[in-house]
Amino acid sequence: MGGAHSGGEAGGARAGGTDLGVARFFARLALLAAVGSLVVLVVALGEGGLLVVGAGLAGLILCAVGIWWFVAHRGPLRLLGALLVVLAPAGVVALFVWDGLWLTALVLCLCWGLAVFCARAALRRSRPEEPQRATPAARPRSAVLIMNPKSGGGKVGRFGLVERAEELGARVILLDPSAPADVAALARQAVADGADLLGVAGGDGTQALVAAVAAEHDLPFLVISAGTRNHFAMDLGLDRNDPARCLDALTEGEELRIDLGDVSGRAFVNTVSFGVYADVVQRPEYRDDKAGTALSLMPDLLVGDGVRRLDSLVDGDRLDDQQALLVSNNPYFSPDEVSGAGRRPRLDDGELGVLGIRVEDAAQAADLAVRGSQSTGLTVLSAHRVEVTAADTAELPVAVDGEALRMPTPVVCTLRPGALRVQVPRDRPGVVPPPPALDWRRIRDLALGRTEPPPTR
Template identity: 70%
Template sequence: MTEPTGSAAARLLARCALLAAVGTLVVLLLALTEGGLLIVAAELLGLIVCAVGVWWFLAHRGAARLVGALVAVAAPAAVVLLYIHDGLWRTALVLGLCWGATLAFGHAALRDSLPKRSHRAAAARRPKRPVLIMNPKSGGGKVGRFGLVERAERLGAQVILLDPAVQSDVAELARRAVAEGADLLGVAGGDGTQALVAAVAAEHDLPFLVVSAGTRNHFAMDLGLDRADPSRCLDALTDGEEIRVDLGDVDGRAFVNTVSFGVYADIVQRPEYRDAKTGTALTLMPDLLTGEDVRWTEARLDGAAISPQQALLISNNPYASPDGLSGGDRRPRLDTGELGVLGIRVEDAAQAADLAVRGSQSMGLTVTTAQYVEVTSSEAAEIPVAVDGESLRMPTPIVCSLRPAALRVLLPRDRPDNAAPVPPVTLRRLIDLAFNRPARAPRGGRHRA
């Protein structure tokens, strides 16, 4: 991870964050006789009770689920009512504002201190026979909405437009394009389609163009591409630069983002998931978390076994923080040669509360990196796997690894989001930045057996 390097503006913001943190502590100390400790205790208890309610909502059905939902909503409401009843709301408000200012100034300081992404870019030749595969359904019709076919053809690219009514083998289409002389392959579509064509490009050592026409576009986001306007990705055809990134491999199949095992992989297997994601997940969660269908994912990281997990996510390079499952987190680099590993094991309400309170330090969370991950199952010879969001079944053991620097990616020089992602705000980072101390190397991954 890229650490803060320091600048005058960033140091000032970091000092403001530290002052706000000191202000939070001062207000708390001054309010000790006026219920300051009660405020902290009420917030902590409210968080724990809310987490227990969420667990009951996810892990049960019927009346128990309804009770869980009510508890999850009632806990924070009860905390607010307590503040009002005991006249603590002003103190709580000031504490909240001070802490909010700490986080806001801290995030701004770290953001301003970060350099551009450190992938080494090389000058790229303009391709003579680029071939782009476009999925008109992807991202709710972004291909048509942004006129990607017309713009790509004006820039000299051949476009292969997929027929939504026909199941297409995009990898075979890419191989055929290479056989006919293509000197660049690209995709306007989702991450699953990106990975299939990227594998062909890597196999033939051809540059690969990512057009952010999918729904979430995780790979495009981590490359710094414009996800709001995918047509800007096509600028790379005339004014581009090239970087090399790692390509994930799960039993010979490429992936650009993540491979998931356990709860999420089981849910996306269901045919009804595509049309009713939330409803399908809520219907299946009780059985997958505590019922008859609970499936423990067994894995070995670089040969060392970890405890069975309910959900295991393997990423092509590690995410900046343990929030990779949320979809909002990002990978600082795509060329470290390491897999990111995130495992979750929560068996009851007490462990759910521990996860809510302790976050990344919870015993229910495994966060580490590895060169390869072997997933096995003592219950089935074949298990569900979600590869870049695509639902598959694979025979065990399943090995995830990386092909270091295997993929040449062609990028436009002008990318709107080319800064490294902001790391989590911590006191250590703020102090280092505020006083211009040399940035300390980030701690290694955490591995719990």
């Protein structure tokens, strides 16, 4: 096994010994730092300690209100929202400096930051993530790779992917940007011609189409990180900065068995989006001006005539009246995927991730900013089946791995566990484990020696 897996396996082996002791040490430090922040606050009560907390909270709320006004409105209210986003944090900092509270605020932030850092270190070491299991992969005799020369701003040409692939014995099908092709049909023809591995250098939407053909024929699938964001490649632990390294899987590879999403008969590798985002990407101008198109449409989609409410059944339980719904191939660690920053710790857990959002005014936006995943405007679930509808419409706009589609209702999302064989290089960066969610009760139990490591998978 290569470097991407040896460290994770060692971490799992240490879970019952050294790492548990280290976890308890960090848990005790976390509790001390948390208590320290409370002591600082109590000591500073007469010198503005409560003002520090109150001003910081007020600044956060005003920023959230400003973002809502900027996104959901036009004209003067949008301008006011932009000013709030800039002036609220600046005003908090100015207040701290003016009243001589900056040292108290700094010490509070340092204490709490240390508490969070140590708490997450303790949780990570007490429950190390077991890496996805990989098996040695045979070198393909007739690999076929489909490459999009425009993807990722021309990464295929910049990194010499065609030449490198052909040096390694693969046959390359280079797409013609001026003549859109049916990549699924190209992949099926390659299989009919004897291909024993299929691969794609392109965006995640193209990856999904060819992955479906590979899964259908139980062939290995090669992901080449030549797209723009490469979310799928990131969650496979591939090198997103140098897509040529992905081609090493042709000669020194190993295989991962992962899940493949299905939305009404179409495969997806990352996400299916309904509601606001799906409505925006339907517009032709979105590809050339993403930010401008979104800002132009958001007011109508959030509070205007274009408001759409989504109803869904999540494993039989109702989740209604959502403005946006995101269904993912395995759960993301946090709701940050709404902004494109999320990660999936695993791609083989056999469950869909479900994220529902309903924010209708500035007060709810502030509640979301302060309470995060505990806010009533955010619903985070996992499921095996999600069925989505909307009132008075027989067809829904849907964004499948970023591709704009329209599908008849109900739109059904499911998962095919272990359906896809992905061939990856043995030597690859690996998956960066996300920080664990804070669980202060478990931190307390760890610090007091009341807990044992969980059984391994």
